[in-house]
Amino acid sequence: MTLYQWLCVAGIPTIIGILIAILIKRPLEKKIEESERQASAAQTQQNAIAAGIQALLRDRLLQGYKFYEAQGWADYEDKSNFDNVYQQYHALGKNGVMDARHDRFISLPDHP
Numbered sequence: 001m002t003l004y005q006w007l008c009v010a011g012i013p014t015i016i017g018i019l020i021a022i023l024i025k026r027p028l029e030k031k032i033e034e035s036e037r038q039a040s041a042a043q044t045q046q047n048a049i050a051a052g053i054q055a056l057l058r059d060r061l062l063q064g065y066k067f068y069e070a071q072g073w074a075d076y077e078d079k080s081n082f083d084n085v086y087q088q089y090h091a092l093g094k095n096g097v098m099d100a101r102h103d104r105f106i107s108l109p110d111h112p
Contacts (some may be wrong), residue, residue, distance in 0.1 A: 050092055057089040058098060065101050072107040082106075 064082055068074040075080070086102045 022048050054089060054092040054094075057085055057092070061085055061089060061098055061101070068105060068108060073112050074105065075110055079106055079108070079110075 043083075061082065064085075067084075068078060083102070083104055086098065089098060
């Protein structure tokens with residue numbers, strides 16, 4: 001028998017293959033875990049940014065609503081701007097509070 005055949009009988013090529021697989025698998029698993037952590041952190045940050053933007057838009061809508069409601073009227077340009085901001089706010093979701101105010105704002109007279 002040749003040396004290679006003796007090594008095969010002893011299972012050495014299999015052991016070497018397993019060791020190579022382990023040496024390759026561990027770094028790949030670590031890279032995958034790190035990538036998943038980064039994706040999760042990025043998603044958390046994106047959710048926080050969206051929530052912050054929604055809060056700013058809601059604040060702006062409330063300020064505009066209060067101002068024009070006290071004034072008693074809003075021209076076409078003001079209504080168009082308010083509606084545009086509302087549509088962006090609405091697209092971010094969870095916003096039932098502003099629906100009624102949007103409808104009342106749009107129904108304000110166009111001039112005093």
